[in-house]
Amino acid sequence: MTDSAIEVSGLRKAFGDKVVLEGIDLEVPAGTVFSLLGPNGAGKTTTVNVLTTLMAADGGTARVAGHDVATEAKAVRSVIGVTGQFAAVDELLTGQENLQLMVDLNRRSAGDDRRVVADLLERFELVESAQKPASTYSGGMRRKLDLAMTLVGNPRIIFLDEPTTGLDPRSRRTMWSIIRGLVADGVTIFLTTQYLEEADQLADRVAVLDQGRLVAQGTPEELKRLVPGTHVRLRFTTAAELDAAARILTDATRDDEALALRVPSDGGTKSLRALLDRLDEYAISAEEFSVHTPDLDDVFLALTGHSTEVAAK
Known part of the structure; x- marks a missing residue:
C-alpha cells in the first residue's frame, strides 16, 4: 500500500x-x-x-x-x-454461525477457524449471545x-x-x-x-x-477555527483585578458575577502569548485561564446551513 x-x-x-x-x-x-x-x-x-x-x-x-x-x-x-x-x-443463523460463514467464504484454514471466531466474539462482547439467532x-x-x-x-x-x-x-x-x-x-x-x-x-x-x-x-x-467564536476566558480573584484587566483589554466582554473576561482570540499560540504578555506588562494575574473553541456542531451548521438535528433525520 x-x-x-x-x-x-x-x-x-x-x-x-x-x-x-x-x-x-x-x-x-x-x-x-x-x-x-x-x-x-x-x-x-x-x-x-x-x-x-x-x-x-x-x-x-x-x-x-x-x-x-x-x-x-x-x-x-x-x-x-x-x-x-x-x-x-443472516437472522436465521446464530452470531457464531454468521462469523463462521464469513470465515468459510474467506477460505480460512480449518485449524484457524475456531480461534478467529472466538476472538471476534470476545472482542465485540458477543460471547454470551453467540449461540442465539441473530434475529433475537x-x-x-x-x-x-x-x-x-x-x-x-x-x-x-x-x-x-x-x-x-x-x-x-x-x-x-x-x-x-x-x-x-x-x-x-x-x-x-x-x-x-x-x-x-x-x-x-x-x-x-x-x-x-x-x-x-x-x-x-x-x-x-x-x-x-473556521467558525467565529473562539475566545479566551480569564477569571480573576477580585473585582479590582477584573476592572484593571478590562481597562487594557478593551475588546473583552465582562462577566461581573463570575469575575471573568471573555477575550476574542484565534486560539493560536502567538495570540495567546501576546495576551499573557499584555497582562504581565500591567502586573495583572488571572486565577484561571482557558481557551474555548466552537465544536463541530457549530462548524457543520456554518458550512452547510443545516443543524445536526436536521442532518440526522
Whole structure:
C-alpha cells in the first residue's frame, strides 16, 4: 500500500438530472481515520459506494490502496471491508454461525477457524449471545456483529457508513475503542457519521460534504477555527483585578458575577502569548485561564446551513 490509502480526484456522479457528486477531491493517508460529514442527501453513501466498487462513477478517478476502482475492482475488494448503514447479517443463523460463514467464504484454514471466531466474539462482547439467532439481537448487537464479520478477512482499509447508528452510549464507546485499536494496528478507516462527537473523537481528518461538493477539509481543530467564536476566558480573584484587566483589554466582554473576561482570540499560540504578555506588562494575574473553541456542531451548521438535528433525520 502507498502512503495514501485512498486518492480521489474530480469524482462525479449523477442519477438522471440529479447531480450527487460534483467533482470531489480528497486524500486519505494510510493508518488514519478519515471522517466524511454531511446532511442526508449530501452524497456520503454514494461516495462510499463508488470507492468500494459497488457503483461506477460518471467521471474523475479514485484509487484505493493504489488500485483504480474502475479498472481494478477485484484488487480493491481484496483489501477492503465494508460495513453499511444497515447490518448485513443472516437472522436465521446464530452470531457464531454468521462469523463462521464469513470465515468459510474467506477460505480460512480449518485449524484457524475456531480461534478467529472466538476472538471476534470476545472482542465485540458477543460471547454470551453467540449461540442465539441473530434475529433475537438488538440493533446495536447486530451492528457489532456486522463489523465483526467485516474483520474476518483482515482488511487493511475499512469503510464504515454510520457504524454506530442505533447503539447505546456504552456500545458506541466500545465501538470507538475497537476502531482506535484497528488504527493502532495500521488499518485505515473511512468513516461517515451523523454524530459530530464521533468524528471529533476519532478522526485525524474531516471533510464536510454538502450538496455533492466538499466545502471544507482539515483536522477537527482546523475546522473549528473556521467558525467565529473562539475566545479566551480569564477569571480573576477580585473585582479590582477584573476592572484593571478590562481597562487594557478593551475588546473583552465582562462577566461581573463570575469575575471573568471573555477575550476574542484565534486560539493560536502567538495570540495567546501576546495576551499573557499584555497582562504581565500591567502586573495583572488571572486565577484561571482557558481557551474555548466552537465544536463541530457549530462548524457543520456554518458550512452547510443545516443543524445536526436536521442532518440526522
